[in-house]
Amino acid sequence: EAQVTQNPRYLITVTGKKLTVTCSQNMNHEYMSWYRQDPGLGLRQIYYSMNVEVTDKGDVPEGYKVSRKEKRNFPLILESPSPNQTSLYFCASSYYRDSYEQYFGPGTRLTVT
């Protein structure tokens, strides 16, 4: 089954404790992206990647890091989480040429206390 998976689905952590949210897709998509969803703000892009070893900042990259060492994986790293990073996070992927038709993972709800 074609899908985007994220882990964990739920995470409660404390300020400053490094964490990684994993994202994996099995569709051989070149394009991958991370979004955060906050009430009243819709989804905002954090980082995106056009292909392996190619990443770039989205609209709200501060406090986040990403890497793309393999085509299927695109982890999101919070080196020192803060309460303002409490949010619902989505990973998405698509073929490069059809990047509007993005396939979304189920989401990771992160709470930073």
Place this chain on the structure above:
Amino acid sequence: GNSVTQMEGPVTLSEEAFLTINCTYTATGYPSLFWYVQYPGEGLQLLLKATKADDKGSNKGFEATYRKETTSFHLEKGSVQVSDSAVYFCALIRMDSSYKLIFGSGTRLLVRP
């Protein structure tokens, strides 16, 4: 810059009622326009799209027409069902190197039996 504005929700309707969710956009050039749907506890799914002026996107009984003169892409359905209860996001794609989807803030639809 590019932006998408949606009507605030929630929109509450009885089953079989007519649905309209308004969406207007601001963009340079001629973006492609989309509606994504988010069912409870899930990620976003592409519902329909339109890639040029006067195009009508349709899927699962939903329709939206790309109106360049009014910069609008309103979502309509003639007879909603309880299973249509979800959050609906209007979006456009920025056709530069980021191929980023720009989302509206989302409109929650609640359909009562």
